[in-house]
Amino acid sequence: xxxxxxxxxxxxxxxxxxxxxxxxxxxxxxxxxxxxxxxxxxxxxxxxxxxxxxxxxxxxxxxxxxxxxxxxxxxxxxxxxxxxxxxxxxxxxxxxxxxxxxxxxxxxxxxxxxxxxxxxxxxxxxxxxxxxxxxxxxxxxxxxxxxxxxxxxxxxxxxxxxxxxxxxxxxxxxxxxxxxxxxxxxxxxxxxxxxxxxxxxxxxxxxxxxxxxxxxxxxxxxxxxxxxxxxxxxxxxxxxxxxxxxxxxxxxxxxxxxxxxxxxxxxxxxxxxxxxxxxxxxxxxxxxxxxxxxxxxxxxxxxxxxxxxxxxxxxxxxxxxxxxxxxxxxxxxxxxxxxxxxxxxxxxxxxxxxxxxxxxxxxxxxxxxxxxxxxxxxxxxxxxxxxxxx
Ligand SMILES: Cc1ncc(COP(=O)(O)O)c(C=O)c1O
Numbered sequence: 001x002x003x004x005x006x007x008x009x010x011x012x013x014x015x016x017x018x019x020x021x022x023x024x025x026x027x028x029x030x031x032x033x034x035x036x037x038x039x040x041x042x043x044x045x046x047x048x049x050x051x052x053x054x055x056x057x058x059x060x061x062x063x064x065x066x067x068x069x070x071x072x073x074x075x076x077x078x079x080x081x082x083x084x085x086x087x088x089x090x091x092x093x094x095x096x097x098x099x100x101x102x103x104x105x106x107x108x109x110x111x112x113x114x115x116x117x118x119x120x121x122x123x124x125x126x127x128x129x130x131x132x133x134x135x136x137x138x139x140x141x142x143x144x145x146x147x148x149x150x151x152x153x154x155x156x157x158x159x160x161x162x163x164x165x166x167x168x169x170x171x172x173x174x175x176x177x178x179x180x181x182x183x184x185x186x187x188x189x190x191x192x193x194x195x196x197x198x199x200x201x202x203x204x205x206x207x208x209x210x211x212x213x214x215x216x217x218x219x220x221x222x223x224x225x226x227x228x229x230x231x232x233x234x235x236x237x238x239x240x241x242x243x244x245x246x247x248x249x250x251x252x253x254x255x256x257x258x259x260x261x262x263x264x265x266x267x268x269x270x271x272x273x274x275x276x277x278x279x280x281x282x283x284x285x286x287x288x289x290x291x292x293x294x295x296x297x298x299x300x301x302x303x304x305x306x307x308x309x310x311x312x313x314x315x316x317x318x319x320x321x322x323x324x325x326x327x328x329x330x331x332x333x334x335x336x337x338x339x340x341x342x343x344x345x346x347x348x349x350x351x352x353x354x355x356x357x358x359x360x361x362x363x364x365x366x367x368x369x370x371x372x373x374x375x376x377x378x379x380x381x382x383x384x385x386x387x388x389x390x
Pocket of ligand 1: 037094095096097098121168172200202203232234240244245
């Protein structure tokens with residue numbers, strides 16, 4: 001577990017590095033990719049062993065399925081999150097983006113409204129739009145420097161056509177961990193208005209030491225009849241390439257439409273994703289994550305301290321994730337100029353805040369899941385790019 005190791009991922013068919021120039025105009029020769037939520041660390045030994053195990057089999061025919069993996073998922077949810085998740089209520093999908101798309105098909109009709117709390121993971125908007133559903137943005141408000149939901153305003157704006165709340169917990173960007181009271185208030189809101197609550201908890205393991213994430217079924221058990229839980233090992237262990245997510249729907253009646261759709265589409269679990277997930281949700285995986293979150297905590301402190309020292313830049317406090325959220329409002333610059341400096345001068349490719357919906361316009365998101373030396377290099381470049389504001 002050497003998170004300081006600088007691995008050259010260029011030319012390895014790695015989206016984060018090898019697509020950077022095409023997408024951001026920042027060359028990987030000297031650029032730093034800080035966009036997509038992908039980590040630059042070597043995969044844990046337990047994952048490499050699992051892949052070696054597959055290799056040694058030298059046969060990749062039909063396999064028995066994901067039953068053992070679901071047991072591992074249940075063990076992880078119980079031991080890491082205090083949540084009793086029943087394997088018989090779980091379904092495997094090709095990642096959580098896929099799970100969101102499937103849920104939109106199974107639980108809403110064209111033009112039904114889907115509520116999201118913006119700014120939020122940009123694919124929420126994309127998935128709702130691509131599915132032909134209507135988007136209802138509920139902008140988060142900043143109180144005490146962090147995001148909070150404004151359910152009163154949302155309640156006053158309901159049209160009656162809302163079907164689903166698509167929720168991110170912890171929140172991406174900036175890693176806010178919602179409190180039990182906030183989760184209960186959201187659950188009550190959904191119950192009051194007959195809404196299905198999809199809780200995307202993909203970032204739930206990446207909490208900094210001393211912080212505690214609470215799964216929705218633990219915080220608000222009353223919501224179980226209307227709750228869809230999305231989890232995956234893919235952010236925690238950086239296994240997104242293996243395309244496996246888990247949808248857990250405790251209520252039998254609510255589960256039936258998605259189970260039916262998955263059967264109709266003949267979706268069966270993916271071999272590599274199943275093997276990697278099972279290997280990840282283990283004692284060795286737990287040890288690795290404990291070390292990772294300590295490392296990310298230090299990275300986030302280095303990044304936030306240095307960025308906040310640049311006049312005009314303001315990074316939101318984080319409790320989890322590696323997705324730092326920086327506001328450029330006080331530079332007084334247009335975002336085109338900010339981006340010219342970040343991409344052109346600093347040669348850094350961040351995610352663009354406006355893609356995260358209302359409230360994200362003056363922000364950029366920086367992925368700090370990379371060796372510390374590279375985080376330090378990035379902040380030095382940002383300091384230089386905005387040196388005239390010092
Ligand atoms: C909140 C959230 N949900 C889903 C995903 C995508 O998951 P997957 O790669 O399993 O489709 C991401 C990726 O960053 C994410 O941040």
